[in-house]
Every structure is written in structure tokens, then in C-alpha cells.
Amino acid sequence: xxxxxxxxxxxxxxxxxxxxxxxxxxxxxxxxxxxxxxxxxxxxxxxxxxxxxxxxxxxxxxxxxxxxxxxxxxxxxxxxxxxxxxxxxxxxxxxxxxxxxxxxxxxxxxxxxxxxxxxxxxxxxxxxxxxxxxxxxxxxxxxxxxxxxxxxxxxxxxxxxxxxxxxxxxxxxxxxxxxxxxxxxxxxxxxxxxxxxxxxxxxxxxxxxxxxxxxxxxxxxxxxxxxxxxxxxxxxxxxxxxxxxxxxxxxxxxxxxxxxxxxxxxxxxxxxxxxxxxxx
Amino acid sequence: xxxxxxxxxxxxxxxxxxxxxxxxxxxxxxxxxxxxxxxxxxxxxxxxxxxxxxxxxxxxxxxxxxxxxxxxxxxxxxxxxxxxxxxxxxxxxxxxxxxxxxxxxxxxxxxxxxxxxxxxxxxxxxxxxxxxxxxxxxxxxxxxxxxxxxxxxxxxxxxxxxxxxxxxxxxxxxxxxxxxxxxxxxxxxxxxxxxxxxxxxxxxxxxxxxxxxxxxxxxxxxxxxxxxxxxxxxxxxxxxxxxxxxxxxxxxxxxxxxxxxxxxxxxxxxxxxxxxxxxxxxxxxxxxxxxxxxxxxxxxxxxxxxxxxxxxxxxxxxxxxxxxxxxxxxxxxxxxxxxxxxxxxxxxxxxxxxxxxxxxxxxxxxxxxxxxxxxxxxxxxxxxxxxxxxxxxxxxxxxxxxxxxxxxxxxxxxxxxxxxxxxxxxxxxxx
Numbered sequence: 001x002x003x004x005x006x007x008x009x010x011x012x013x014x015x016x017x018x019x020x021x022x023x024x025x026x027x028x029x030x031x032x033x034x035x036x037x038x039x040x041x042x043x044x045x046x047x048x049x050x051x052x053x054x055x056x057x058x059x060x061x062x063x064x065x066x067x068x069x070x071x072x073x074x075x076x077x078x079x080x081x082x083x084x085x086x087x088x089x090x091x092x093x094x095x096x097x098x099x100x101x102x103x104x105x106x107x108x109x110x111x112x113x114x115x116x117x118x119x120x121x122x123x124x125x126x127x128x129x130x131x132x133x134x135x136x137x138x139x140x141x142x143x144x145x146x147x148x149x150x151x152x153x154x155x156x157x158x159x160x161x162x163x164x165x166x167x168x169x170x171x172x173x174x175x176x177x178x179x180x181x182x183x184x185x186x187x188x189x190x191x192x193x194x195x196x197x198x199x200x201x202x203x204x205x206x207x208x209x210x211x212x213x214x215x216x217x218x219x220x221x222x223x224x225x226x227x228x229x230x231x232x233x234x235x236x237x238x239x240x241x242x243x244x245x246x247x248x249x250x251x252x253x254x255x256x257x258x259x260x261x262x263x264x265x266x267x268x269x270x271x272x273x274x275x276x277x278x279x280x
Numbered sequence: 281x282x283x284x285x286x287x288x289x290x291x292x293x294x295x296x297x298x299x300x301x302x303x304x305x306x307x308x309x310x311x312x313x314x315x316x317x318x319x320x321x322x323x324x325x326x327x328x329x330x331x332x333x334x335x336x337x338x339x340x341x342x343x344x345x346x347x348x349x350x351x352x353x354x355x356x357x358x359x360x361x362x363x364x365x366x367x368x369x370x371x372x373x374x375x376x377x378x379x380x381x382x383x384x385x386x387x388x389x390x391x392x393x394x395x396x397x398x399x400x401x402x403x404x405x406x407x408x409x410x411x412x413x414x415x416x417x418x419x420x421x422x423x424x425x426x427x428x429x430x431x432x433x434x435x436x437x438x439x440x441x442x443x444x445x446x447x448x449x450x451x452x453x454x455x456x457x458x459x460x461x462x463x464x465x466x467x468x469x470x471x472x473x474x475x476x477x478x479x480x481x482x483x484x485x486x487x488x489x490x491x492x493x494x495x496x497x498x499x500x501x502x503x504x505x506x507x508x509x510x511x512x513x514x515x516x517x518x519x520x521x522x523x524x525x526x527x528x529x530x531x532x533x534x535x536x537x538x539x540x541x542x543x544x545x546x547x548x549x550x551x552x553x554x555x556x557x558x559x560x561x562x563x564x565x566x567x568x569x570x571x572x573x574x575x576x577x578x579x580x581x582x583x584x585x586x587x588x589x590x591x592x593x594x595x596x597x598x599x600x601x602x603x604x605x606x607x608x609x610x611x612x613x614x615x616x617x618x619x620x621x622x623x624x625x626x627x628x629x630x631x632x633x634x635x636x637x638x639x640x641x642x643x644x645x646x647x648x649x650x651x652x653x654x655x656x657x658x659x660x661x662x663x664x665x666x667x668x669x670x671x672x673x674x675x676x677x678x679x680x681x682x683x684x685x686x687x688x689x690x691x692x693x694x695x696x697x698x699x700x701x702x703x704x705x706x707x708x709x710x711x
Contacts, residue, residue: 040376041358125525136524137687223467225524227680242351243672245376
């Protein structure tokens with residue numbers, strides 16, 4: 001049997017491997033190569049060395065978008081995970097209708113980001129109109145608008161992961177803690193949370209990378225108004241690439257920098273939360 | 281053995297699916313047109329079909345979504361089957377694509393041009409040919425203007441326009457309408473102000489300096505730009521703070537339902553507003569208060585140039601040139617491009633263009649006729665200088681600053697517009 005698997009391995013691996021190389025590895029390498037080039041279409045590029053990277057770092061809008069994105073990622077991370085965890089706790093209690101509530105909270109996640117952005121733009125502008133102002137006039141309206149939007153969209157998703165985590169905690173551990181005299185708060189912080197670390201790791205990872213990569217919602221809700229002040233990094237890269245003749249390479253260089261930042265933060269976060277995971 | 285065959289079969293299927301899409305070459309070449317104007321997509325599709333029926337040469341027309349032309353062009357051009365016919369908006373757009381433009385000088389279509397000024401030159405090379413001439417100005421509702429007690433003859437300068445607009449605003453409760461439609465700064469409408477309105481100060485500056493393009497705009501007429509912008513936003517159907525949420529559709533709706541007298545747009549908007557009735561529609565020049573403006577006409581020009589992809593195969597280039605020539609010389613093609621109601625062979629509406637070719641037909645678009653009238657009466661048309669604006673980035677910068685200024689009309693906020701206009705131009709032009 002083992003021998004047969006070895007023998008036929010190339011046949012079974014090849015199609016997927018080919019697709020992976022064509023669809024992922026090659027574009028990725030091409031992308032890095034293009035960040036050192038000046039080009040209009042990706043098929044004929046001229047090597048220009050590091051000048052794209054120098055321009056990218058000299059762009060004040062790019063630096064602003066970095067700090068704006070970092071702040072956004074942190075705030076959305078906290079808001080989404082706290083609310084998702086509380087909802088998960090509430091919906092794992094023994095009460096009627098938990099399944100219906102889970103479905104309802106999960107549903108916003110099924111709607112596309114662009115659509116959500118426009119819907120929330122109408123809602124938020126409708127409210128702001130009462131105070132004679134609008135989303136496009138102040139970047140902090142855009143910031144909190146985005147936080148509300150992504151929270152509404154992603155809390156349901158993270159909640160499902162937390163519910164799965166909560167249900168996987170063996171009842172005897174909680175019971176043992178109860179018999180030893182731990183009160184509900186102590187049981188939450190000393191037993192449930194440590195047991196939940198694997199779910200927390202994945203949820204924190206997802207929400208922090210989503211926060212950094214957020215694009216459609218940003219594009220449709222604020223489009224970077226006013227004057228690029230509410231522009232997140234992904235949108236800044238897109239605008240650099242398509243908005244200016246001759247800046248394609250700079251956009252590409254920004255994308256590579258962006259990739260390194262997201263991978264770096266993601267790796268560091270995984271390592272930090274993994275260290276807190278406990279064995280059952 | 282059977283299993284082996286099955287496995288190879290599966291791999292084969294996987295490979296096949298990777299390879300499909302590589303079609304065969306047509307012997308006589310083929311045409312692939314990446315169209316810029318979504319509103320004319322149906323007509324181009326029909327023309328392509330008819331041409332293929334007549335000649336057997338396959339013509340593919342693809343239309344980029346509104347505002348997505350550069351994006352689509354960039355990705356389409358990287359493909360093996362790249363567009364053979366594409367568009368640039370003028371000298372700045374050409375900058376990015378000049379290596380791809382086939383030299384059109386001496387071609388049949390170049391010979392059809394009614395004037396060489398409609399060709400886009402890159403040095404000695406004829407890189408593009410304009411295929412439509414358009415005009416914009418201040419479209420007005422004649423009957424509303426009459427109700428307010430004025431006629432178009434009363435408006436012959438910025439001061440007149442200001443007096444009329446402010447009078448209408450003062451009496452708007454009694455009249456039941458406002459002077460201007462909302463100057464929406466939403467993405468669907470902001471080009472009317474950050475691009476088309478901004479053309480006027482640029483036009484006068486170029487004219488004063490005797491130049492046609494520049495790397496460093498001085499902003500000589502920006503005070504005039506501010507004056508007209510103030511007039512638009514403070515005499516409109518909505519509060520200036522609400523402009524960032526207003527769309528192009530809002531302005532059209534306000535205009536056709538008689539909520540406002542003036543609506544800045546161009547000949548292409550005719551279909552949207554024709555329900556008012558031809559006798560009610562007119563177009564005025566956009567006056568900004570520059571000396572000698574009583575002779576100023578409407579803004580006429582083009583930002584639609586056809587370019588042929590010089591990197592396509594010889595056969596495809598020839599096929600494309602033949603197709604272009606057919607569009608502007610054959611009866612079907614010319615009718616489709618110039619005609620309006622029922623001009624297509626299928627009975628659908630034509631494109632309603634004014635084309636800069638010898639075959640151009642009389643138009644039934646009132647706005648076009650109004651534009652011709654201004655020229656015939658000796659008014660000087662304002663040329664389209666926005667193709668020389670350094671980049672989309674520049675336009676967006678000016679647009680954002682205008683929105684912020686509209687919400688809070690302080691000198692400080694206007695200075696931000698000036699900075700975006702002047703400094704933004706320099707830094708974008710320098711790249």
C-alpha cells in the first residue's frame with residue numbers, strides 16, 4: 001500500500017502543485033520582481049532598482065495610511081473579539097432560540113464588503129445629515145464608521161469560532177473548579193479563557209490581518225475622503241497603482257512592504273498567543 | 281491497469297482545463313476594441329456583429345465599467361489577446377501608452393479626419409485619432425428661467441449669472457425652485473467640478489501665457505474658480521455641507537423635475553434630460569468673470585482618442601484599421617455614430633455623437649445644435665485642457681479640497697484648494 005502511494009504520488013500531487021505554482025508562487029515572484037521595475041503592463045517591465053522603494057517611503061500619504069491602518073487594526077481587533085466572545089458566552093447558555101440568534105449574528109458576514117460599505121454609507125450619512133455634516137468631511141467619522149461596519153460584519157464569524165471553542169471544553173473541568181469553590185468570574189478567567197487559547201489565537205490572527213488588509217469596505221464607505229485622511233494601506237496601494245501614470249512600480253513596492261508588515265505582525269502574534277495555549 | 285488509466289485520465293482533464301482559452305488565430309486578423317463609454321456599449325456590440333457578418337472578421341467589443349478604464353486596460357494589455365483598439369484621454373493618458381500606439385499617419389482613417397487638429401500627436405507620430413467631439417456648459421431650463429423673469433439673453437457674463445442666481449435664491453420659496461442643481465461631490469458627479477469646471481481657470485491661464493500645456497500651473501484665475509464655485513454651492517437645492525453625499529443622479533433628478541434652473545453638464549447628458557422637451561433645454565457658457573468673456577462660447581473638445589495597439593500582429597492591425605475606417609465611412613457605421621432615435625439597424629437609438637470626420641451628419645441632439653449655434657455666431661469655444669491635468673491623483677486632491685471647502689467656506693480651506701491645485705500639479709507633473 002505504502003509503496004503504491006509512493007509510486008503514484010507525482011500523479012496525485014502534480015495537478016494541485018501545478019495549480020499552486022501557476023496561481024500563487026509565480027504571480028508572487030513576478031510581483032516582487034515588478035516592485036523593482038517601471039512598467040505600464042506587467043508583461044514588459046524595465047528594471048530600475050530600489051527607486052520605487054525610496055519613493056514609497058517618501059510618500060507622506062503612505063506613512064499616514066500606515067498609522068491609520070495600525071490604529072484601525074488594533075481598535076477593530078479589541079472590539080470584534082470582546083463582543084464576539086461575550087456573544088459566544090451568551091449563546092452557549094441553556095436558553096431557547098440560541099440557534100436562531102447564532103444564525104442572525106452570523107448573517108452579515110455573508111454580504112459582500114462593497115455592498116456593506118454603501119449600505120452603511122447611506123445609514124451613517126443619514127444620521128450625520130441631522131447634524132449638518134457628512135462622512136467625507138472628517139476622517140474620524142470614517143474611522144468609527146469603518147469600525148462599526150467591520151464589527152457588524154465580523155463579530156458573527158468570530159462568535160462561531162468561539163462557540164466551537166467553548167463547546168469543546170470538557171464539562172468535568174468546569175465542574176471540578178465549581179466543586180473546589182471557584183466563583184463564576186474565577187471560572188471564566190482561570191479555566192475557560194486558558195482553555196480557549198487556541199480559538200483566541202485564530203480569532204486574533206484573523207481579525208488583525210483582516211484589519212490590515214481591509215479594502216472594499218474602505219473603498220465604498222469613505223474612498224479615503226477627506227483628502228486621503230481615511231485611506232487605509234490597501235486602498236493607498238490601489239490608488240498609487242491605478243491613479244498615477246508611471247507610479248505602477250511604486251504601488252507594487254508598497255504592496256511588497258505591506259506584505260512584509262502583515263506577515264511580520266501575523267507571525268509575531270501567532271507566536272505570542274501560542275505560548276499561552278495550555279494542554280488539556 | 282484500469283486504475284492507472286483512470287489516474288492518467290484525471291491528470292489529463294486537469295491539464296486540459298489549464299490549456300483551454302488558447303484559441304486559434306484567424307487568418308484575416310481580428311479586432312478587439314476596449315470601449316471607454318459604457319453608455320454606448322450596446323451600439324458598439326451591434327456594430328461589431330454587423331461588421332463580422334459583412335466581412336467575416338471577428339470583432340470583440342469589451343466595455344470597461346465607468347471609471348475603471350485604466351484599470352481594465354492595464355490588465356487587458358498584459359494578455360496574449362490584447363485589445364487591438366483602445367482609447368487614451370489625451371497627452372497625459374498617452375504618456376503611459378505611447379510605446380503601444382501604432383503610427384496612424386497615412387492610414388485611411390487619418391485621411392477621413394475633417395481637420396488635423398483632431399489627431400493626437402506624439403512628436404512626428406500620429407498616436408491617436410479623436411472619434412467624438414463633445415461640448416459642455418451650463419444647461420438651463422428655459423421655462424423656469426422665464427418664470428423667474430429672465431431669459432438667456434440677460435446672462436452674458438459672470439456678474440449677470442451671479443445676479444440672476446442670487447435673485448432666484450432670494451425668491452426660491454415663492455418660485456418653488458432653486459438656481460443650481462446640487463453640485464454633488466460623490467464619485468459619480470465630482471468630475472463635473474474637479475475636472476470640467478477646473479478647465480476654465482486652466483484655459484484662461486494657458487491663453488494668457490500662450491501655452492498649451494505646462495508642468496507648473498500658476499493658478500492665475502483661481503479666484504474666479506472660487507467665485508463660480510461659491511455661486512454653485514450657495515444657490516443650490518441643498519446645503520453645501522451635504523454635497524459630499526449628492527450623486528450625479530440626484531442632480532439629473534432635480535433638473536428634470538424642475539427643482540433647479542441650471543445644471544452643469546454636456547451634450548452626452550441629452551438622453552437623461554430630454555424628457556423636459558427640446559424646447560425647454562438650452563446651454564449657456566460657464567462664465568467665471570474673466571475680462572472679455574462676453575465672447576466666450578461653450579467648452580468643446582474631446583478626451584476620447586482611438587489608438588491602435590502597435591504590438592498586435594500585422595494582420596490584426598490591418599483588420600483594426602479597416603474596422604475603424606468602416607465605422608466612419610459606411611452608411612451603417614456613420615448612422616450608428618451620429619444618429620439618435622432609431623438610428624441603429626436594429627431600431628435602437630444611435631450614439632448621437634458629433635464626429636470629427638468628413639462623414640459627420642446633422643445632429644438631432646439640441647445641446648449639440650446649441651453648441652453649433654454658438655460657433656456660428658462667432659463665439660470663441662473654450663478648449664478642453666483637462667487632458668493635460670497631470671493625473672487622476674491631482675483631480676482627486678482638488679476634489680477633496682473642494683468638498684472640504686464647501687462644508688466650511690473659510691479662506692484657510694480655500695488655500696487648501698489652491699495648494700492642491702498649484703503644488704499638487706507641480707508634484708504630480710514631476711512624478
